[in-house]
Amino acid sequence: MIIKNIIFIKLKDLLRKILILIENLKVNLNFLFIINRKTKLAKIYYGGSIKSNIGGPAVKIKKLKKFFPEYKWNFNIVYLLSNSIYLNASTINLLKEKNVPIILNQNGVFYPEWFTGDWEKENKKMSIIYHASNYIFWQSKFSQKASEKYLGKRLGSGEILYNSVDTNTFKPSGEIYTNKFTFLITGNINKRSNYRITTIIQSLEGLIKEYKNIHLNIAGCVEDKKYFLRKIKELQLDSYITFIDEFSQKEAPLIYQRANAYITIAYNDNCPSAVIEALSSGLPVLYSNSGGIPELVNKDSGIGLQVKEDWSKTQIPNVSDIQKGMIKIMENKENMSKAARIRAIENFDIKYWIKRHEEVIDELLN
Structure with missing residues (x-):
């Protein structure tokens, strides 16, 4: 089993x-063989990011491509996307040299609390x-704060733009x-x-003696499921x-509706789309009062569980507070629903998210 895992990795x-080699080669070939790119029509290239119904970055790309089709040539x-970058430094420099605007959707950065590898590298x-982009959409104020802490102060333009949800799809049943x-x-x-599940199980165990009708659904890929x-x-x-x-993503609305x-007690989460989808589905949110989630959920729609700020060690809410x-x-x-x-x-409907993309793209091209 261990050998299979090593081979898979x-x-x-x-x-x-x-994939990195292919995408960088593709950009270079664009400038070698394609001359006419002067047009006000937005022809967006997503730098190798794939679209899919599963996984945060892939779902975001799918949303974007629905409104802004991809042009891999010309x-x-x-x-x-900051968590799905395939273009290297020389390719980025080439894009800058050719005056091709770059928009970066900035999610998180690397630091010891969650990343065990060489986070500085x-x-x-x-x-x-981050510093080469013409415009940045930070996914939350926390995302901007973390970026400035670990990537340095940025001089270019940008704004906070929270992730979005189709409120007509994600709705109470x-x-x-x-x-x-x-x-x-x-x-x-x-x-x-594992703490995201272990701590909730501990909390549930202490409640069922008095609240017999309580239930917990755990949806998604859980590595330690057998345990x-x-x-x-x-x-x-x-x-x-x-x-x-x-x-x-197609199955998600029903999971929330049930x-x-x-x-979520995930620590220092930047701007989880799942929280926004839950809100849209009419679910109150119990969350770790850390990262960008306190910007998404207000006092009427959820309850924040106090934890201290820490960039080195994961902080977990007390079971009694949960x-x-x-x-x-x-x-x-x-009322909370x-x-x-x-x-x-009022805050996260996809219509506004798309509108801001249209406005920024138009400004960069014109």
């Missing part, structure tokens, strides 16, 4: 190197595109699927992030916890 790394503007690579009160956790959770299944069985919580396998509230938060949400579900839906419609 090496193959994945090799594939990424091949493009006149480049749009990059990774930030150095990221800083090249209006149906009651069960008489249980269901909390939902979503995400791709690796072993390093959790054993642990849940040991604690005799089988009937209180359900795992839902990795799901697509829950009553959303929980339990109090879960009880408060259950007791105030109706309405507030969550309003919060999403």
Whole structure:
């Protein structure tokens, strides 16, 4: 099993190197063979980022391509995601030399709390595109703060633009699927992030004696799923916890609709789309009061769990605070649910997100 994992990691790394080579070669060939790129029509190249129904960056690219189709040849503007960059320094310099505007959607940076590798080296690579870009969309104020801390103060233009949601797709169902009160956790959770599940299981265990109708759905790719299944069985919580396998963006609305509230204690999350989707679906959010999430959820639509700021070590909310938060949400579900839906419609609807992209692209090209 260990050998298979090593082979998989090496193959994945090799594939990424091949993709990087292809994308950089593609940009260079563009300037060698294509001369006429003077047009006011936006012809966007996404720098090798792929679209998909699964995974944050891939879903974002899919949203963008729906409104701004990609031109892999004869493009006149480049749009990059900070967590999915395939273009190297020489290619970035070539784009600057040819006066091709670059927009960067800046998510997170590397630091010891979450990244076990050479975070300084990774930030150095990221800083090249960060400072070379003509315009930056920071996904939250926290994202901007972290970028300035680890990538340096930026002199170019930019703004805070939170991730978005299609509020017509992600909406409350209006149906009651069960008489249980269901909390939902979503995400791709690796072993390093086991605390996101372990702490909630501990909290749930202490509540079920008094609140028999409580339930927890865990949806997504959980690396340590077998361990959790054993642990849940040991604690005799089988009937209180359900795992839902990795799901697509198309399947996501129903997963939210079958829950009553959303929980995330992920530490220093920049701007998780899942939180915005949960709000749009009318789910109050219980969250770690860290990173960019406090900018997304207000006091009427969720409850923040206090943790201290730390760039070196993950901070986890107290179990007692989590339990109090879960009880408060259950007791105030109706009002908080309405507030969550309003919060999403007024602040994160995709129409505004697209409008700002149109305006910035038009400004850069004209």
